[in-house]
Amino acid sequence: MIVEPATAADLDAIDEIEQHSFKAPWPRSVFEGELARDFARIDVVRDPHVIAFNNYWLVAGELHILAIATHPDRRRSGIGGRLLAHAMEAARAVGATLATLEVRKGNLPAIALYERAGFVTVHTRQRYYQDDGEDALVMLCELTARRS
Numbered sequence: 001m002i003v004e005p006a007t008a009a010d011l012d013a014i015d016e017i018e019q020h021s022f023k024a025p026w027p028r029s030v031f032e033g034e035l036a037r038d039f040a041r042i043d044v045v046r047d048p049h050v051i052a053f054n055n056y057w058l059v060a061g062e063l064h065i066l067a068i069a070t071h072p073d074r075r076r077s078g079i080g081g082r083l084l085a086h087a088m089e090a091a092r093a094v095g096a097t098l099a100t101l102e103v104r105k106g107n108l109p110a111i112a113l114y115e116r117a118g119f120v121t122v123h124t125r126q127r128y129y130q131d132d133g134e135d136a137l138v139m140l141c142e143l144t145a146r147r148s
């Protein structure tokens with residue numbers, strides 16, 4: 001499974017996965033903007049078309065996961081975990097020591113993915129999501145200790 005940086009040619013596929021994956025999907029223009037930011041990255045997995053992506057920031061010594069999604073037909077085959085591990089390695093490579101993210105409290109697949117990667121919940125933001133008032137969990141993972 002090859003993880004590589006997205007290009008502008010991948011934006012339609014990223015947008016399609018986004019639309020099928022989130023309650024309040026971001027518009028394509030958000031990802032277009034992310035490709036232009038030097039601290040932002042979007043990684044994709046291809047087989048041979050894009051089947052998953054991970055949008056994250058490497059800033060101020062931290063990795064911040066913004067959006068990770070696998071095409072609905074390709075879930076539960078290790079792709080999300082692979083993308084997350086790749087971002088954590090990229091962050092370690094530039095000296096980042098902490099990974100952070102927010103996730104909907106009811107998003108049990110994502111929470112399981114993150115916990116398996118070593119994230120722990122440190123805070124609940126009440127009614128964080130504006131579309132439906134769902135709480136957000138704030139999760140952190142120390143990047144200094146390598147997991148076996």
Ligand SMILES: CC(C)(COP(=O)(O)OP(=O)(O)OC[C@H]1O[C@@H](n2cnc3c(N)ncnc32)[C@H](O)[C@@H]1OP(=O)(O)O)[C@@H](O)C(=O)NCCC(=O)NCCS
Pocket residue numbers: 021022066067068069070071074075076077078079080081082103107108109110112113114116
């Ligand atoms: C969350 C998501 C990215 C996981 O992607 P994936 O490619 O299916 O993840 P993986 O196959 O690598 O799963 C890794 C581990 O996460 C956990 N996990 C993933 N999906 C799960 C589910 N539906 N139920 C329970 N645990 C789950 C499991 O521990 C799994 O390991 P296992 O399959 O060996 O038990 C995917 O479900 C998705 O795209 N969801 C919609 C978008 C989203 O909510 N993104 C997260 C918020 S930004």
